[in-house]
């Protein structure tokens with residue numbers, strides 16, 4: 001599902017963010033990416049959805065070779081994965097329903113299919129009753145669940161989350177984790193960068209620890225491993 005071989009990433013300003021990473025993530029896994037600030041976690045994740053291109057090495061995600069993929073095929077790659085960010089990135093002028101439907105309207109699905117798909121993902125994130133609300137009318141945790149619903153509405157095999165609980169209080173964060181675990185239990189691979197020590201040490205999963213742009217640890221049921 002995700003294969004990285006001898007991957008390096010140097011930014012144009014000379015910062016060496018990723019310095020020789022080899023990793024393999026299989027279908028159905030749930031992986032936390034942890035590490036100190038500036039260690040390279042976001043860069044590692046951005047390489048997976050081709051927000052950044054490797055300077056050297058091979059990145060293959062969902063059978064797309066991301067170092068070589070043509071610009072015109074990037075939208076097809078992006079449809080095969082879902083992405084969730086710390087700051088939700090919902091469109092404020094659209095309702096919850098419309099925010100999610102938007103992703104399907106651009107690929108010209110019929111209205112009836114769109115409705116079925118949107119209501120189905122709203123059920124998965126337990127927000128069917130908020131379909132007509134606008135983002136500012138719902139809580140932060142609910143907004144993040146809408147963002148998750150939007151990310152999975154195309155039925156992607158892979159869900160990437162960069163600090164999905166970073167803006168949320170502890171109780172709300174546990175709710176987000178419950179939803180992510182349910183999605184993972186349906187077979188979706190999840191890669192989640194996080195600073196949330198309590199979550200990593202409680203809901204035990206594979207932990208990839210990045211330090212100085214390298215993999216410092218890769219453990220099947222790892223711990224967070226840093227003081228915060």
Ligand SMILES: Nc1ncnc2c1ncn2[C@@H]1O[C@H](COP(=O)(O)OP(=O)(O)OP(=O)(O)O)[C@@H](O)[C@H]1O
Pocket residue numbers: 011012013015016017035036037038039040041042043044
């Ligand atoms: N677009 C960019 N241009 C230049 N340098 C960058 C860019 N993005 C990140 N960096 C640098 O690359 C290194 C790794 O950054 P990255 O954002 O991947 O770290 P991180 O582990 O996600 O950090 P944090 O936990 O603080 O979000 C840092 O030194 C950062 O300053």
